[in-house]
């Protein structure tokens with residue numbers, strides 16, 4: 001049986017500051033570090049030890065992966081970093097405070113930007129201090145100016161199919177350390193959640209979510225949080 005572990009990074013500096021983050025690179029807080037270590041403890045306790053790892057090119061996810069793997073004695077496994085697992089790009093909202101945006105644009109508009117399926121936030125302006133087009137890690141990549149969940153799915157799913165799925169087919173225990181919305185994209189696909197229902201799905205920081213697959217990668221059981229197992 002193959003197993004998949006999905007792990008959202010631990011609390012980040014901007015989770016704590018309540019700022020829209022997206023592709024901007026921020027570090028983990030002390031709490032985030034503790035959450036990542038606790039995730040590793042949980043994997044060890046359940047003898048659910050990853051053999052292959054995937055993560056984004058953002059340090060909050062990379063560090064979470066490393067802290068988790070270190071804690072369960074698996075820092076040595078092969079890992080691949082890819083921008084397709086990045087958080088969804090928050091466009092012109094990047095860096096802004098979520099509560100201030102609620103005061104300015106209203107609760108409903110902010111909810112639409114954060115959770116609707118296909119309404120992207122406003123584009124990031126040319127010359128924004130948060131523009132990452134020239135960052136060397138994105139050389140050769142058309143850095144988006146904004147992304148809805150739908151657009152995020154359009155880059156996460158092909159990567160899932162071409163690169164992650166074959167590892168599960170080979171019987172590996174795969175860990176994907178990524179972000180709230182890149183993981184919502186994967187969970188939507190794996191659990192067959194509709195465009196409407198996905199608006200209600202939240203993914204907490206640092207909590208391993210597990211999928212088990214049987215013959216021909218048929219889901220053997222619906223996803224569950226390892227802390228509840």
Ligand SMILES: O=C(O)[C@H](O)COP(=O)(O)O
Nearest residue numbers: 019020021022087114180
């Ligand atoms: O990018 C961000 O701001 C967070 O990682 C996810 O934020 P959200 O819960 O508002 O989508």
